[in-house]
Amino acid sequence: MKLSSKALIATALITTSAFSFAQTFKGTNYQSPYCGCCKEWVKHMEDNGFELDVVYQENMTPTKIDLGIRPKYASCHTAEIEGYSFEGHVPAEDILRFIESKPKRMIGLAVAGMPMGSPGMEYSDQKDPYEVLAFDENGRTMVWSRHNQ
Numbered sequence: 001m002k003l004s005s006k007a008l009i010a011t012a013l014i015t016t017s018a019f020s021f022a023q024t025f026k027g028t029n030y031q032s033p034y035c036g037c038c039k040e041w042v043k044h045m046e047d048n049g050f051e052l053d054v055v056y057q058e059n060m061t062p063t064k065i066d067l068g069i070r071p072k073y074a075s076c077h078t079a080e081i082e083g084y085s086f087e088g089h090v091p092a093e094d095i096l097r098f099i100e101s102k103p104k105r106m107i108g109l110a111v112a113g114m115p116m117g118s119p120g121m122e123y124s125d126q127k128d129p130y131e132v133l134a135f136d137e138n139g140r141t142m143v144w145s146r147h148n149q
Contacts (some may be wrong), residue, residue, distance in 0.1 A: 025099060026051045027081030030063045041089055041120030045079075048092035052079065071138045073110035076146040084108045089118035094132050094145050106134040109144055117148050 014030030029045075031038035033056040042052050059061060064078050065070075067085040075088025082099050085108030098109055110133050111118055116118040134144040 024051055025081055025096070026053075027079055028053045028055055029077055029079040030055050030057055030058065030060060031077035032058070032060065035076050037114065037116060037120045039120075040122070041077060044119035045092050045095075048096070050081065050092060050095075052081075068107050068135070068137055069110065070135070072126075073112045073133065073135065073141075075111060075114060081086070086110070088112065089120050090132055091119050091145075092148065097140055098134070098144065103134065105136050106142075107137050109134055110141075 027050065029038070029042055029052045031042075031054065042054060045052055060078060064074060064087070067078055067080055067087075069078055069085060069087045073087055077088065080088040081095065084099065086095055087108065087110035089111045090109045094109060098106075111130055113130075113134070114121050115128040116123055116129035118130055129146070129148045131146050132143040132144045135141045
């Protein structure tokens with residue numbers, strides 16, 4: 001079957017448009033060089049279309065402070081993506097929804113601790129319930145999403 005030049009142009013435009021909607025978000029993940037679950041979380045993010053540079057640090061505290069992470073929301077790794085801060089095992093779909101919504105007051109999302117079943121913390125069929133919290137520069141939070149409830 002031979003396509004007309006109009007059909008070829010239309011197909012090219014549709015293909016180009018489909019690719020332009022898929023945006024890749026880039027960022028940096030700060031983590032310990034010894035943490036396996038951090039590496040698994042980065043893999044989860046990459047599997048979901050994010051591109052993360054990894055910076056290994058022995059002492060994460062200064063980075064967490066610089067990115068607005070309060071100690072009570074701390075986890076094992078901290079990412080900066082599109083100017084926002086993401087602490088711990090936050091699912092990629094929550095990060096994508098957060099970035100796309102461009103919240104004015106909130107500066108990031110956090111999953112405190114290391115809940116089983118969160119991205120990077122998968123083990124067998126264990127799934128602890130956990131919340132993803134959105135936080136502002138003053139440490140005020142709101143529940144962004146709930147998982148495994």
